[in-house]
Amino acid sequence: MFSCSLGDPxxxxxxxxxxxxxxxxxxxxxxxxxDLSRRGFVAGLGGSIAALGLPRAARAQNASDPxxxxxxxxxxxxxxxxxxxxxxxxxxVEGGRIKAVASGNPTGPEGARRIDCGGRxxxxxxxxxxxxxxxxxxxxxxxxxxxxxxxxxAASAEAERTxxxxxxxxxxxxxxxxxxxQAIDEGLVPGPRIYxxxxxxxxxxxxxxxxxxSDLPRSPGGPVSSMERTGAxxxxxxxxxxxxxxxxxxxxxxxxxxxxxxxxVSSPRTTLDMLTFSEPELRAGVEAAADRNTYVAxxxxxxxAIQRAIDAGVQCIEHGHLMDEPTAxxxxxxxxxxxxxxxxxxxxxxxxxxxxxxxxxxxxAGTNTAYPLAKAYKLKTAxxxxxxxxxxxxxxxGIMLTHLTRWYENAEILTMATATxxxxxxxxxxxxxxxxxxxxxEEGAFADLLLVDxxxxxxxxxxxxxxxxFLIIMKxxxxxxxxxxx
Ligand SMILES: [Zn+2]
Numbered sequence: 001m002f003s004c005s006l007g008d009p010x011x012x013x014x015x016x017x018x019x020x021x022x023x024x025x026x027x028x029x030x031x032x033x034x035d036l037s038r039r040g041f042v043a044g045l046g047g048s049i050a051a052l053g054l055p056r057a058a059r060a061q062n063a064s065d066p067x068x069x070x071x072x073x074x075x076x077x078x079x080x081x082x083x084x085x086x087x088x089x090x091x092x093v094e095g096g097r098i099k100a101v102a103s104g105n106p107t108g109p110e111g112a113r114r115i116d117c118g119g120r121x122x123x124x125x126x127x128x129x130x131x132x133x134x135x136x137x138x139x140x141x142x143x144x145x146x147x148x149x150x151x152x153x154a155a156s157a158e159a160e161r162t163x164x165x166x167x168x169x170x171x172x173x174x175x176x177x178x179x180x181x182q183a184i185d186e187g188l189v190p191g192p193r194i195y196x197x198x199x200x201x202x203x204x205x206x207x208x209x210x211x212x213x214s215d216l217p218r219s220p221g222g223p224v225s226s227m228e229r230t231g232a233x234x235x236x237x238x239x240x241x242x243x244x245x246x247x248x249x250x251x252x253x254x255x256x257x258x259x260x261x262x263x264x265v266s267s268p269r270t271t272l273d274m275l276t277f278s279e280p281e282l283r284a285g286v287e288a289a290a291d292r293n294t295y296v297a298x299x300x301x302x303x304x305a306i307q308r309a310i311d312a313g314v315q316c317i318e319h320g321h322l323m324d325e326p327t328a329x330x331x332x333x334x335x336x337x338x339x340x341x342x343x344x345x346x347x348x349x350x351x352x353x354x355x356x357x358x359x360x361x362x363x364x365a366g367t368n369t370a371y372p373l374a375k376a377y378k379l380k381t382a383x384x385x386x387x388x389x390x391x392x393x394x395x396x397x398g399i400m401l402t403h404l405t406r407w408y409e410n411a412e413i414l415t416m417a418t419a420t421x422x423x424x425x426x427x428x429x430x431x432x433x434x435x436x437x438x439x440x441x442e443e444g445a446f447a448d449l450l451l452v453d454x455x456x457x458x459x460x461x462x463x464x465x466x467x468x469x470f471l472i473i474m475k476x477x478x479x480x481x482x483x484x485x486x
Contacts, residue, residue, distance in 0.1 A: 064479035069094040069109045075117035077101070078457060080124040080419035080440040083411040085457065091122060093447040096477035097436070100443055115472070115484070121455050123414065124439050125168025125448035125475060126463070127421035128397060129339050130318060130384025133159055133194060134175035134232070137391040139350075140266070144210060148230055155180055158394060159191030165397050165466045168448035168475040169193040169438055171256075171339075171384070171425060173297065173318060174200030174208065176231030178252050181433070190480055193434050193448075195425055197258040198249035199234040200299070201242065201285065206276035207264030207299060208233040233260075239284035242277070246288040246296075255428040257289045258318070261300035261309050265349065265363055266388055268356040272301045272322060272363070275308065282312035294431040297339065301363065303327040310334050315427060318384075321366030328373040337424055338374055339382040342403035343367050350390045371407040382424045383417045398463040410460040447477040451484065 064070075072091040079086070079101075090106050092099040100106070134151065135143060137158040143151060159180060162170065170192045172181075181194035202208040204218070210233065211225045218225075218235070228234050231252075234245040246257050261277060263270030277285075286296045290313075297316035298309035303324050306317050310330055316337040323331075323338075331338060343349070343363050352360050374381045385400035387393045404413045422439025426432060437445035451472035456462045462469040473481040 064113075064482075066096060066476065066478040069099070069112040070477070070479075071106065071112045071114045072122060072451075073105060073114060073116055074119055075122045075451070076119070076455070077441060078121055078123040078411070078414060079442060080415060080422070083409075083415075083457070085121065085455070091441070091449075093474070093477050096447055098441060098443055098445045098447050101441065117451055118484070120471065121452040121457075122441065123450050123452060123456065124418040124422075124441050124445075125450055125473070126166045126398075126401070126417050127169045127171075127383075127425070127439050128162075128167050128192075128385050128417075129171045129382035129421045129424055130173045130341055130386045131162070131167075131170035131397075132175050132386070132388060133162070133170060133172050133177045133180055133191075135389065136387050137161075137394040138389065140210075140389045143232070143389070144227075151230075152179065156183065156189045156191070158391070159184060159189065161394070162397070163190055163192050163475065163480060164473065165395070166450050166463065166470045166473055167192050167397060168473070169195070169421075169425065169434075171195040171197075171421075173197055173258050173299075173339075173384070173386070174233065178231075181253075185433075192475070193438070195255045195428065195433065196253065197256055197297070198252050198254045199228070199231045199245070200258045200260055201234045201236055201245045201249070202260035203276040203281075204235055204237050205269065207260045207262065207267040207270050209235060209267070209269070211235075236277075236281070239281050242281050242284045243288045246285045250289070250292050250294070250431075253433070254294075255431045255433050256294050256316075257285060257296045259285050259296055259298050259309075259314075261298040262302065262305040263359065264299060264301075265352070265356055265359045268354050270359070271355065272359050275305055277308075279308050279312050282309055282314065286313040292431060293429045295427050295429075297337075301366070306331070310336055316382075316424065319363070321363045321370045323366075323370050323373060325373065328377040328379060331379055332377045335380070337382060337427070338370075338379045339384055339424065340370055340374065341384045341386045342371070342400060342406075343386075344403050344406070348393075348396065348400065348403075350388070350393060371404075375407060380420070380423070381416060382421050383413075398466060402460050402464055405460060411457045413460055414456060447474055449474045 070093040076085040076087050090102045134155045138154050172194050177194050177196045183189045184191040200208045215225050236242045236245045263272045263274045289296045295315040297318050298314045299318045300306045300309050301319050302322040306327050318339050320338050320340050385397045418439040450470050453469050453471050454462045471484045
């Protein structure tokens with residue numbers, strides 16, 4: 001049996017295979033290899049496209065040739081970290097990365113395309129640390145009832161619009177975004193980089209449990225609901241079930257895990273005071289994620305939910321709007337991230353009624369205490385927009401960012417949505433699907449950048465109208481938009 005030809009690269013695709021396994025093992029191995037490749041475990045993403053004979057990036061609008069080096073000149077640089085703008089520089093982009101931030105006017109590399117930025121501002125592409133690429137732009141009734149094929153096609157269209165708003169990377173905090181991520185990475189459709197959690201994992205009756213009551217009762221080990229089958233949310237009611245669901249998301253390629261620690265605004269059957277997972281259940285999830293060297297983010301609003309999550313070893317709190325001073329102190333002591341969203345009025349969500357409306361009002365009130373606490377305790381604070389269930393609301397991604405002027409200077413806001421969010425993404429460690437620097441413009445970083453017609457450090461409102469004000473949008477060294485007047 002050791003003469004089996006498995007793994008022999010000379011073995012032609014589709015061959016009959018060896019006598020010992022009848023070719024069956026070979027085809028399984030090929031399938032697993034293709035799967036590993038799409039999730040970035042094997043170098044050379046896109047190889048699978050070539051193998052399929054599909055045209056690479058067939059419809060990537062007027063995207064530039066990513067192999068041609070580009071030199072940007074005549075700009076002021078906001079590098080993501082420093083408040084001050086720097087001039088007198090040239091930016092060399094090659095192979096999808098920032099090859100150099102050079103002073104003066106370099107001549108090389110050979111064959112480079114030169115772009116004179118006319119004195120405008122170059123900044124890193126924006127990062128949204130709490131986005132739902134599948135749920136952002138579709139009404140909840142559609143998400144619960146439509147053909148899943150339609151849902152993915154709509155999400156793909158929204159992914160392109162997300163990129164065209166200048167968000168070159170998003171952290172997806174719940175939803176079946178793995179296939180969309182794969183299609184974007186392979187160049188089949190334009191969209192941002194996606195750091196997927198996969199299904200949000202919740203308890204029976206917790207935030208995200210959108211099952212019809214006719215699905216009850218569920219018996220342990222019984223058939224899963226349609227919501228679970230599509231990967232929108234998974235129900236777990238014991239430490240063992242949490243481990244199972246966490247491991248499934250990791251198998252799908254999750255870069256981090258999302259557990260739900262309490263109630264949520266868009267789940268009208270929940271209240272914000274309630275707790276869901278017990279501490280041992282949360283800890284089971286944290287351990288299963290840690291075994292794969294990544295982390296758990298927990299959806300939590302009130303102090304009790306936040307404190308329980310931290311006691312269980314969670315490294316990032318999503319939302320946290322109802323936190324109090326002892327909770328903020330605990331977070332800073334433990335080095336836990338706060339991934340919070342500036343909900344300031346009901347304009348920031350679709351119209352809500354009933355308990356959802358009550359929950360929203362509590363969140364809006366909490367926004368006004370949580371941000372000052374985050375500032376006072378110097379919490380590691382990420383920006384996210386968490387837009388849901390409406391194509392119109394999804395367009396407010398940049399407007400959500402400018403809500404932060406209530407508490408922060410413009411340059412601090414831009415840093416939060418670039419370099420700081422980039423630091424949070426790096427928490428995925430070896431499970432980071434895009435290892436490399438994101439959210440900064442410096443040598444070696446991914447070439448994700450915007451050319452802004454105006455100075456966003458002086459006028460942050462420019463990010464509210466990306467169509468007009470973002471003249472160039474580049475991701476991975478490729479220009480997806482260029483309306484720079486020639
Ligand atoms: Zn969310």
